[in-house]
Amino acid sequence: xxxxxxxxxxxxxxxxxxxxxxxxxxxxxxxxxxxxxxxxxxxxxxxxxxxxxxxxxxxxxxxxxxxxxxxxxxxxxxxxxxxxxxxxxxxxxxxxxxxxxxxxxxxxxxxxxxxx
Amino acid sequence: xxxxxxxxxxxxxxxxxxxxxxxxxxxxxxxxxxxxxxxxxxxxxxxxxxxxxxxxxxxxxxxxxxxxxxxxxxxxxxxxxxxxxxxxxxxxxxxxxxxxxxxxxxxxxxxx
Numbered sequence: 001x002x003x004x005x006x007x008x009x010x011x012x013x014x015x016x017x018x019x020x021x022x023x024x025x026x027x028x029x030x031x032x033x034x035x036x037x038x039x040x041x042x043x044x045x046x047x048x049x050x051x052x053x054x055x056x057x058x059x060x061x062x063x064x065x066x067x068x069x070x071x072x073x074x075x076x077x078x079x080x081x082x083x084x085x086x087x088x089x090x091x092x093x094x095x096x097x098x099x100x101x102x103x104x105x106x107x108x109x110x111x112x113x114x115x116x
Numbered sequence: 117x118x119x120x121x122x123x124x125x126x127x128x129x130x131x132x133x134x135x136x137x138x139x140x141x142x143x144x145x146x147x148x149x150x151x152x153x154x155x156x157x158x159x160x161x162x163x164x165x166x167x168x169x170x171x172x173x174x175x176x177x178x179x180x181x182x183x184x185x186x187x188x189x190x191x192x193x194x195x196x197x198x199x200x201x202x203x204x205x206x207x208x209x210x211x212x213x214x215x216x217x218x219x220x221x222x223x224x225x226x227x228x
Binding site for chain 2 (some may be wrong): 004030031035039040042043044045048056058059090092097098099100101102103104105106107108109110
């Protein structure tokens with residue numbers, strides 16, 4: 001089954017403790033991205049990747065890192081999490097990187113992070 | 117930056133009625149997409165409409181696009197309880213072909 005898989009689905013942790021949220025897709029998609037969803041703000045893009053070893057900042061990249069060493073995986077790293085990073089996070093992918101606006105995005109089921 | 121703004125923020129209707137949600141955006145676009153999000157789940161793509169299209173249908177969904185008014189609407193006909201979800205529009209970003217900009221969504225409740 002074609003899917004985007006995120007882990008963990010839920011995580012409660014403390015300020016400053018490094019964490020990684022994994023994202024994997026099995027559709028051989030070129031483009032992958034991370035969003036955070038906060039009440040009243042919709043989805044805001046954190047980082048995106050156009051292909052292996054090619055990443056760029058979205059609208060809210062501060063406090064996050066990403067890597068794309070393999071085509072299928074795009075982990076999101078919080079080196080020193082803070083309470084303002086408490087949010088619902090989504091990974092998404094699409095077939096090619098050019099003109100993502102004309103391609104459906106495939107989303108994972110989300111990761112709810114609580115940072116105390 | 118937020119490009120799409122959905123209206124209303126919340127909508128409650130009876131099963132069988134039609135639901136209309138609107139999306140307004142600020143800059144010129146090439147494409148506009150609509151997504152549905154069920155509670156606790158990821159977004160699911162519903163429909164994509166290009167700037168040279170005025171209307172598109174998919175099952176009980178009808179999307180219109182008015183580029184002169186910078187707005188789009190999503191109509192769900194003969195709604196069902198299973199249509200209860202949040203609905204988001206998403207547009208191309210003005211400054212990059214690698215970004216999508218999402219609105220804040222409309223929460224639809226369909227009462228049985």
